[in-house]
Amino acid sequence: MWVEVDGPCEVEILGATERTFEVEGHHFALVHVTGLPEEGATPYEVTLDGERAWPPADWQWPASCVRTVGDDHGLRIGFGSCRCAYPNEPPWTLTKDEDPDGRGHDALRALALRMADQDPDEWPHLLLMLGDQVYADEVAPDTEEFIRARRDVEVPPGLQISDFQEYCRLYRDSWREPAVRWLLSTVPTAMIFDDHDVIDDWNTSRDWVEQMRANGWWDERIVGAFMSYWCYQHLGNLSPADRGEDPCYRAVRAAEGDGGAILRDFAFRADREVAGARWSYRRDIGRTRIVVMDSRAGRVLEPGARSMVDAEEWACIEAWTRGDFDHLLLGTSLPVFLGRGMHFLEAWDEAVSDGAWGRLASHAAERLRQGLDLEHWAAFGDSLRALERLLDAIASGRHGSAPGSVVLLSGDVHHAYIADARPSNGQPAWQAPVYQVVCSPLRNPLDSRERRAIKLAMTGGAERVGRALARSARVQDEPLTWEIADGPWFDNQVAWLDLDGRRCTFRLERAVGAGEELPRLEQVAVRCLA
Numbered sequence: 320m321w322v323e324v325d326g327p328c329e330v331e332i333l334g335a336t337e338r339t340f341e342v343e344g345h346h347f348a349l350v351h352v353t354g355l356p357e358e359g360a361t362p363y364e365v366t367l368d369g370e371r372a373w374p375p376a377d378w379q380w381p382a383s384c385v386r387t388v389g390d391d392h393g394l395r396i397g398f399g400s401c402r403c404a405y406p407n408e409p410p411w412t413l414t415k416d417e418d419p420d421g422r423g424h425d426a427l428r429a430l431a432l433r434m435a436d437q438d439p440d441e442w443p444h445l446l447l448m449l450g451d452q453v454y455a456d457e458v459a460p461d462t463e464e465f466i467r468a469r470r471d472v473e474v475p476p477g478l479q480i481s482d483f484q485e486y487c488r489l490y491r492d493s494w495r496e497p498a499v500r501w502l503l504s505t506v507p508t509a510m511i512f513d514d515h516d517v518i519d520d521w522n523t524s525r526d527w528v529e530q531m532r533a534n535g536w537w538d539e540r541i542v543g544a545f546m547s548y549w550c551y552q553h554l555g556n557l558s559p560a561d562r563g564e565d566p567c568y569r570a571v572r573a574a575e576g577d578g579g580a581i582l583r584d585f586a587f588r589a590d591r592e593v594a595g596a597r598w599s600y601r602r603d604i605g606r607t608r609i610v611v612m613d614s615r616a617g618r619v620l621e622p623g624a625r626s627m628v629d630a631e632e633w634a635c636i637e638a639w640t641r642g643d644f645d646h647l648l649l650g651t652s653l654p655v656f657l658g659r660g661m662h663f664l665e666a667w668d669e670a671v672s673d674g675a676w677g678r679l680a681s682h683a684a685e686r687l688r689q690g691l692d693l694e695h696w697a698a699f700g701d702s703l704r705a706l707e708r709l710l711d712a713i714a715s716g717r718h719g720s721a722p723g724s725v726v727l728l729s730g731d732v733h734h735a736y737i738a739d740a741r742p743s744n745g746q747p748a749w750q751a752p753v754y755q756v757v758c759s760p761l762r763n764p765l766d767s768r769e770r771r772a773i774k775l776a777m778t779g780g781a782e783r784v785g786r787a788l789a790r791s792a793r794v795q796d797e798p799l800t801w802e803i804a805d806g807p808w809f810d811n812q813v814a815w816l817d818l819d820g821r822r823c824t825f826r827l828e829r830a831v832g833a834g835e836e837l838p839r840l841e842q843v844a845v846r847c848l849a
């Protein structure tokens with residue numbers, strides 16, 4: 320159980336106690352609660368130095384609960400990404416077409432509102448938040464007010480987040496709205512960052528990194544981003560055992576008073592060195608394994624040796640996929656399998672950036688990469704093929720007996736879809752189905768012009784053009800292939816995997832609600848995956 324409190328104290332939850340640790344005036348604790356019943360929802364309170372602090376006296380929501388899972392029947396995992404934290408009232412709840420500030424209804428809030436009326440048995444067991452949990456480069460009015468009160472916004476980075484203190488405020492403003500606060504107090508979450516948690520296009524290429532480091536404000540921004548990510552997202556991703564072995568966590572906890580300097584030093588090194596920090600992690604729920612792969616922070620960006628993570632982290636990821644599971648879920652903020660047109664365009668762009676069409680074209684390709692966000696797995700071809708070989712090994716039963724399903728879960732692209740993968744022609748059939756499911760945004764929809772562009776990029780024509788381009792730049796063939804099986808869907812939405820024994824069902828729901836109405840979730844699609 321993760322808490323942030325306003326001063327140093329002892330935190331107690333269901334008989335488990337933990338001292339807070341301090342990072343530059345902010346106080347956190349992760350309380351490891353044990354001795355829970357094998358299955359069910361246990362209501363809890365939080366006391367600080369013996370005084371009840373949660374729920375607050377005037378709290379209108381049901382009791383916060385901690386859930387335990389007895390077996391694998393009826394395991395429900397929600398996922399989504401891309402959520403900006405604008406107020407829940409017009410003009411912000413209007414569509415983007417109706418008002419430039421419109422971001423529609425928040426799917427997380429709609430989920431919380433529904434859960435408040437449901438039996439705990441129907442609640443999700445886990446929420447995977449797959450990137451852009453906070454927008455450091457697009458802040459809501461209350462965060463903006465906080466920034467204006469502390470510095471001159473005419474000086475870069477202007478109204479973007481500048482340092483750790485502003486990051487803490489951004490997280491507060493993103494997660495303190497009562498519905499979402501209750502949701503986070505009751506549904507376990509696991510998260511991984513994407514670019515906007517730091518900045519648009521984060522680590523897209525070596526050129527980009529060099530441009531950013533030339534800015535005077537960059538170091539404070541990136542250090543604040545890593546420090547706050549570590550406090551607000553990363554620590555909660557780790558199992559108690561993995562967290563206990565984390566050297567930075569041990570040092571910060573052991574510090575007398577403020578451990579900020581230790582974390583600051585760790586954060587700076589996390590930006591400057593690829594080795595050292597590992598943001599990928601794994602969790603098991605019953606016989607389902609979840610491996611979440613970092614595809615942003617640990618990128619190797621040297622031309623000719625580009626990869627999503629370094630060799631050591633990749634070896635870890637590979638090892639985590641070995642074993643016998645009912646379902647193997649692989650989370651990564653960026654989709655692995657894109658629409659075919661976009662896939663080939665990104666693969667072509669990487670090859671041309673690397674010099675397939677000469678020096679001049681290489682510069683143009685780099686500009687195109689930054690302009691069009693051509694930076695998914697397809698633009699990291701070596702990593703993509705390594706992951707495809709890994710999927711082939713898992714689905715062929717060479718990493719343990721083949722699971723009931725192998726599902727890649729991603730966000731980032733502001734639409735949702737299902738892609739169905741299979742071995743390339745002539746390769747033996749798999750023993751397990753492999754899918755890519757994508758759900759984005761929770762709250763940050765595209766306007767209708769942008770939606771038309773996405774649909775166009777998914778057509779057969781776009782695929783043919785993309786394939787011809789990729790061939791002309793001698794992009795390597797791949798060991799498997801895929802097609803978009805369903806979608807795209809564009810609204811503010813949350814997706815589900817319902818797992819029952821070896822069965823797996825995908826569902827998608829979108830947030831709807833006219834005018835001043837409270838938002839509801841409405842089912843958009845259901846598809847049996849296994």
Ligand SMILES: [Fe+2]
Nearest residue numbers: 451513514731
């Ligand atoms: Fe993103």
